[in-house]
Amino acid sequence: MHCRQGEIDLIMKDKQTFVFVEVKFRKNNQFGGAIAAVSQAKQNKIKHCVAFFLHQAKLNEYNTPCRFDVIALEGDINNPQITWLKNAF
Secondary structure (H helix, E strand, O other): OEEOOEEOOEEEEEOOEEEEEEEEEEOOOOOOHHHHOOOHHHHHHHHHHHHHHHHHOOOOOOOOOEEEEEEEEEOOOOOOEEEEEOOOO
């Protein structure tokens, strides 16, 4: 989903909780790796997009259960190491 502030890679539901997922790939961890690429600024952009998504869906952002996950892929694109951080931020 795209909005003025950025984008959300995946939107899913886990029972009654909306799960917003940021997916990052890095070939190596020379500059901190895929997880480090989800900076505080990126997290803030995602949160703004989520607020926009919830508003568009006519949901209250304060009463709607939400979770922010990060899926980090590192290494060979054909066989990456995958790390899924639930409740990453």
